[in-house]
Amino acid sequence: MALDAFAPWEDPTAKPLIQFQNVTKRFGDFTAIDTLNIDIFEREFFALLGPSGCGKTTMMRMLAGFETPTEGSILLAGQDIAPVPPNKRAVNMMFQSYALFPHLSIWENIAFGLRRDRLPKDQIAARVEEMLRLTRLEKFASRKPHQISGGQRQRVALARSLAKAPKLLLLDEPLGALDKKLRQETQFELMDIQEKTGTTFVIVTHDQEEAMTVASRVAVMDHGQIIQVATPDVIYEAPNSTYVADFIGEVNLITGKADPKGDALHMHWAEAQPAIVGAPLEGAQAGQELHYAIRPEKVSISAEKPTDAANAVQGKVLDIAYLGNISTYHVELAGGQIIKAQAANSRRISRRAFTWEDDVWLSWTATAGVFLER
Amino acid sequence: MRRLLIVIPYVWLLALFIVPFLIVFKISLSDTAIAIPPYTPTLDVSAGFGAIRDFFLELDWENYIWLTEDDLYWKAYLSSLKIALISTFLTLLVGYPIAYGMARAPEEWRAMLFMLVILPFWTSFLIRVYSWMGILSQEGYLNQFLLSIGVISEPLVILNTNIAVYIGIVYTYLPFMILPIYAALEKLDISLLEAAEDLGCSRFSAFWLITVPLSKQGIIAGSFLVFIPTIGEFVIPSLLGGSRTLMIGKVLWEEFFSNRDWPVASAVAVVLLLILIIPIVLFQRNEQKQREAGK
Numbered sequence: 005m006a007l008d009a010f011a012p013w014e015d016p017t018a019k020p021l022i023q024f025q026n027v028t029k030r031f032g033d034f035t036a037i038d039t040l041n042i043d044i045f046e047r048e049f050f051a052l053l054g055p056s057g058c059g060k061t062t063m064m065r066m067l068a069g070f071e072t073p074t075e076g077s078i079l080l081a082g083q084d085i086a087p088v089p090p091n092k093r094a095v096n097m098m099f100q101s102y103a104l105f106p107h108l109s110i111w112e113n114i115a116f117g118l119r120r121d122r123l124p125k126d127q128i129a130a131r132v133e134e135m136l137r138l139t140r141l142e143k144f145a146s147r148k149p150h151q152i153s154g155g156q157r158q159r160v161a162l163a164r165s166l167a168k169a170p171k172l173l174l175l176d177e178p179l180g181a182l183d184k185k186l187r188q189e190t191q192f193e194l195m196d197i198q199e200k201t202g203t204t205f206v207i208v209t210h211d212q213e214e215a216m217t218v219a220s221r222v223a224v225m226d227h228g229q230i231i232q233v234a235t236p237d238v239i240y241e242a243p244n245s246t247y248v249a250d251f252i253g254e255v256n257l258i259t260g261k262a263d264p265k266g267d268a269l270h271m272h273w274a275e276a277q278p279a280i281v282g283a284p285l286e287g288a289q290a291g292q293e294l295h296y297a298i299r300p301e302k303v304s305i306s307a308e309k310p311t312d313a314a315n316a317v318q319g320k321v322l323d324i325a326y327l328g329n330i331s332t333y334h335v336e337l338a339g340g341q342i343i344k345a346q347a348a349n350s351r352r353i354s355r356r357a358f359t360w361e362d363d364v365w366l367s368w369t370a371t372a373g374v375f376l377e378r
Numbered sequence: 379m380r381r382l383l384i385v386i387p388y389v390w391l392l393a394l395f396i397v398p399f400l401i402v403f404k405i406s407l408s409d410t411a412i413a414i415p416p417y418t419p420t421l422d423v424s425a426g427f428g429a430i431r432d433f434f435l436e437l438d439w440e441n442y443i444w445l446t447e448d449d450l451y452w453k454a455y456l457s458s459l460k461i462a463l464i465s466t467f468l469t470l471l472v473g474y475p476i477a478y479g480m481a482r483a484p485e486e487w488r489a490m491l492f493m494l495v496i497l498p499f500w501t502s503f504l505i506r507v508y509s510w511m512g513i514l515s516q517e518g519y520l521n522q523f524l525l526s527i528g529v530i531s532e533p534l535v536i537l538n539t540n541i542a543v544y545i546g547i548v549y550t551y552l553p554f555m556i557l558p559i560y561a562a563l564e565k566l567d568i569s570l571l572e573a574a575e576d577l578g579c580s581r582f583s584a585f586w587l588i589t590v591p592l593s594k595q596g597i598i599a600g601s602f603l604v605f606i607p608t609i610g611e612f613v614i615p616s617l618l619g620g621s622r623t624l625m626i627g628k629v630l631w632e633e634f635f636s637n638r639d640w641p642v643a644s645a646v647a648v649v650l651l652l653i654l655i656i657p658i659v660l661f662q663r664n665e666q667k668q669r670e671a672g673k
Binding site: 091092095100107117164165 | 567569570572573574575576577578579580583587588591592594
C-alpha cells in the first residue's frame with residue numbers, strides 16, 4: 005500500500021470540492037479577503053493558518069454562509085453557494101466557543117441538527133448513539149454542557165457538527181481553549197475522526213504546530229491573501245517567502261546579493277564573510293537582493309572548522325536556550341549577525357560541549373537552506 | 379461582626395414587615411367601633427395580666443367568615459387575579475420585543491436605551507397615570523388624533539373601562555418586564571444562534587428553540603415583578619377604571635376610607651397577602667435557580 009497516495013491537488017483531473025474564484029470580501033473600507041483563489045479537494049484536511057486579522061475566519065464564515073463575498077464566487081461541488089442560506093448548506097461548523105446549547109443535554113445537542121431535518125425518531129437515536137461512540141461520550145449523554153469538562157465539550161461540539169454528515173466540516177480554532185497536553189491528544193483524535201468519517205475538514209488556526217500536525221495541506225495567510233498553499237513539509241522545507249519561513253517555526257534569515265556561479269548560487273551578505281552557497285533560485289540575477297532562510301536544526305555547531313561543509317562561519321556563543329531535548333545556541337558572527345543553531349542534547353547538561361563566550365564554527369550543507377526573493 | 383451582618387436583615391424584616399403585619403392581623407380579628415381608633419378591643423398593657431387575657435378573648439375570626447359570606451370579596455379577588463394575569467401577558471407581549479431590540483442594538487446605544495426605559499420613573503407615578511386620563515378621555519389626545527386622520531367617526535370610549543386599566547398597567551409596569559428580559563437576552567451568545575442556523579434552523583425557529591428558552595428566567599422574573607404588584611393595584615383601577623372595574627385594591631381602599639371598617643379592610647389585606655405568598659415563593663425559587671445556573 006502506497007503511503008503517499010492522497011494528493012488530489014497534484015492530479016490535474018481531480019475535481020475540487022470547494023473553489024474560491026477571485027473572492028473579495030470588504031467590511032466598509034477594510035478588505036478582509038483580497039481576490040483570493042483556492043481549490044480544496046474532497047477528504048482533505050485543509051488548514052488556514054495566519055495571524056489574527058489575516059482573514060482566515062472570514063473565509064470560514066463565507067463557507068458557512070454567515071458572510072457573502074463582496075466579489076467573486078465560492079463553488080461547492082461545482083455549485084455557487086452564495087444564494088444558499090447557512091441552514092440549507094451541506095456544511096457544518098464547529099465554533100471556537102463550541103456554542104453548545106446550554107439548556108439542552110449532550111444528547112439533545114447532538115440530535116439538534118438531525119431533528120431539524122425531521123428524520124424518524126429511531127434514525128436520530130441511532131445516529132446520535134453513533135456520534136457518542138465516535139467521540140467517546142456515551143457516559144455523558146444526559147448531562148448538560150456546564151456539567152462536563154472543556155475537552156468533553158470540545159468533543160460534543162465536534163459530534164454535533166458531524167452528526168448531519170456534512171460534505172464539509174469547518175473548525176474554527178477547535179482546540180484553542182484546551183491546554184497543551186489535551187490539545188496534542190485531541191489533534192490526533194481529530195485526524196482519526198476525519199479519516200474514519202471521510203469528511204472534508206477545513207480548520208482555522210493560528211497555531212502553526214497544530215496546522216502542521218493535522219493538515220494534509222496548509223494555506224498560510226496574511227492580510228487577506230494566501231501567501232503559500234502546500235503540504236506541511238513543503239511549507240517548512242521550501243517556504244516561498246520570508247513571511248512563510250518566519251511564520252512557521254524558527255528560522256535564520258540573512259539578506260545579501262546574488263552571485264550565480266554555475267550550478268550553485270552564491271550570496272554575498274557581509275564584508276569579510278564567505279559567500280553563502282546554496283541551491284540555485286530560478287531567475288536570480290547577479291547583484292539582485294536575496295534572502296537566505298535556514299532552519300536552526302540544519303546548522304551544525306563545532307569547535308573546529310569542518311573541512312567538508314559548503315558553508316562555514318565562525319562566531320561566539322551569545323546565549324543558550326535549553327529546552328530539555330534540544331538546545332538552541334545563539335551565535336554572534338563577526339559582523340554582528342546572530343545565527344541560531346540547534347543541537348540535540350544527547351549528553352547530560354553537565355557534559356555540554358559549548359558554553360557562553362565559546363568560539364565555535366557553524367556549518368551547513370549547500371542544500372540545507374533556501375534562497376528567497378521576497 | 380458576622381453575626382451583626384446577619385442580624386441587620388432580620389431586624390429590617392422584623393421592623394418593616396413582621397410588626398406591621400401583626401398589627402394588621404390583630405386589627406382583622408377585632409370588631410369595628412365608633413371610636414378612635416375605630417375598632418375594639420385595644421390592648422392596654424398597663425392594666426395587668428387579666429386585661430391582656432380579656433383582650434385575647436375578645437378577638438375572633440368573624441371578619442374572615444364575613445369575607446366568605448359576601449360574594450363581593452371573592453369576586454374582587456378573582457377579578458384582580460384575572461386582570462393581573464391578562465395585563466402580565468400583555469406586558470410580556472409588549473416588553474419582550476423591546477428588550478430584544480435593546481439587547482440586539484449596537485453596544486454604544488444600549489446605555490441610552492436603558493436610560494429611556496427607566497426615564498419615566500423620574501416623574502411621579504400619580505402624574506403619569508393622570509396624564510393617561512388626558513390621553514384616553516373622549517375629548518383626549520388619542521380620540522382627537524384618530525378623529526383628525528379619519529380612522530374613526532365617533533370618539534372611542536376607553537377611559538373608565540378595563541381597557542384603560544390594562545393600558546395603565548402595561549405602561550406602568552413595562553420597565554419591570556423589560557429589564558430582567560433584557561438582562562437575560564444580553565448574556566445570550568450570538569454564536570448559539572449561528573450554530574442553530576448552521577444546523578438547519580430558520581431564523582424564526584432558532585428564536586423559538588434557542589432565544590426563548592434561554593431567556594426563560596428573565597421572562598419568569600419579569601412576569602412575577604408585574605403580576606405581584608398588579609393584583610393589589612389600587613391607583614390605576616381607581617383613576618382609569620370604571621365603576622365596573624372590580625379589583626381587590628379598590629375594595630380594600632373603600633372598606634378602609636369610605637366604610638371606615640378597619641377590621642374588615644385588614645382581613646381583606648391579610649387574605650391578599652396569603653394569596654400573594656404563592657407567586658412570591660415561586661418567584662424566589664426562580665431567582666434561586668437562576669443564581670445556581672449562573673455558577
